[in-house]
Amino acid sequence: MAGQTVRQIALGAGAAAVVARRWLARRSFSFKDKVVLITGGSRGLGLVMARQALAAGATVVICGRDEDTLERAAQMLEPAGAVFAHRCDITNREDAEALIDRVTDHFGRIDVLINNAGIISVGPIETMTLEDFETALQTHFWGHVYTTLAVLPQMKRRQSGRIVNISSIGGVIGVPHLVPYCASKFALTGFSESLGMELKKDHIYVTTVIPGLMRTGSPPHALFKGQHEAEYAWFTISDSLPGASISAERAARQILSACRRGDPNFVVSLPARFAVAVHGLLPGLSSHILSTVNRLLPSPGDGDRRAKKGHQSTSAWAPSVLTTLTERAAVRNNEVRKE
Numbered sequence: 001m002a003g004q005t006v007r008q009i010a011l012g013a014g015a016a017a018v019v020a021r022r023w024l025a026r027r028s029f030s031f032k033d034k035v036v037l038i039t040g041g042s043r044g045l046g047l048v049m050a051r052q053a054l055a056a057g058a059t060v061v062i063c064g065r066d067e068d069t070l071e072r073a074a075q076m077l078e079p080a081g082a083v084f085a086h087r088c089d090i091t092n093r094e095d096a097e098a099l100i101d102r103v104t105d106h107f108g109r110i111d112v113l114i115n116n117a118g119i120i121s122v123g124p125i126e127t128m129t130l131e132d133f134e135t136a137l138q139t140h141f142w143g144h145v146y147t148t149l150a151v152l153p154q155m156k157r158r159q160s161g162r163i164v165n166i167s168s169i170g171g172v173i174g175v176p177h178l179v180p181y182c183a184s185k186f187a188l189t190g191f192s193e194s195l196g197m198e199l200k201k202d203h204i205y206v207t208t209v210i211p212g213l214m215r216t217g218s219p220p221h222a223l224f225k226g227q228h229e230a231e232y233a234w235f236t237i238s239d240s241l242p243g244a245s246i247s248a249e250r251a252a253r254q255i256l257s258a259c260r261r262g263d264p265n266f267v268v269s270l271p272a273r274f275a276v277a278v279h280g281l282l283p284g285l286s287s288h289i290l291s292t293v294n295r296l297l298p299s300p301g302d303g304d305r306r307a308k309k310g311h312q313s314t315s316a317w318a319p320s321v322l323t324t325l326t327e328r329a330a331v332r333n334n335e336v337r338k339e
Helices: 002-027 044-055 067-080 093-107 130-158 179-202 228-240 248-261 270-281 283-296 321-332
Strands: 035-039 059-064 083-087 112-115 161-166 204-211 265-268
Touching (some): 035 044, 035 130, 044 059, 044 067, 044 112, 044 248, 093 130, 112 130, 130 161, 130 204, 161 179, 161 248, 204 248, 204 270, 228 321
Parallel strands (some): 035 059, 035 112, 059 083, 204 265
16 A cells, blocks of 8 residues: 555656646747847846847847947947847837837847836935936836837747846835835836736746846946935945845846746845845835835935936945945946046
């Protein structure tokens, strides 16, 4: 009797293994010879993902709003392979749809769409305007909706495709001094997760990526309000801390791996996973901790609502030895401001 039970368990385990292998085989994916479009691909995380996708054998198309930045990005990527760069403002619906049409006409298809373009405004709520909210939503939500809806018909016809939406831990947990950013990222997270549930039947896998702090080198291009020098200092130092933040290279590898697997959700970095878990289990505690953190952040000062870029907000604290890792990342990832 015991022997029969053991045989039944073994047969069940074997059958489960066969089913699992077949399931994984259906979802298996290689970037080799695939056409990959990355919005916001001219610098930061987008540039690093482009570099790694090229190394994996993909044909890569990057887009961005600034021609000079795109040209530098193409030159930086040239050693890894041929990259195609297009100027595009994804917040403009016609621009975004034309981008999808141009890439499809040239290559015949788009296999992977990585929605990575983003902006960030940092400061107390007293310094934020309606325009800050509108701009954030136009970029992180509507821009991603435009490109996604434009690429979906061809993916549905082929019954194949991958879409990666780069949201943020700020799209799962509200963060003080980042209210417009978080509002727009929450919208993106909801769109991406719901979309993924609907598209699985068409063999289109949508991955919602939740990064924590990353050393992309982007703070010089972020916008800061209120006491902008103090805001830039805390933001850049936080972005630079080893252990708390992850390099853009490691983050990109993990994101592309999640795309290969067809993961519906992927949280980048252990600190971010811990924060998301605590917030999910103990939202009251999480809110209390972040409210306490908010008390330590800069006050609105004179309430100046004019935005200053990071490179206009430097001080003795940033750049400094505390922001060294971010400064190095800025050089590698085309984030250094050119005069």
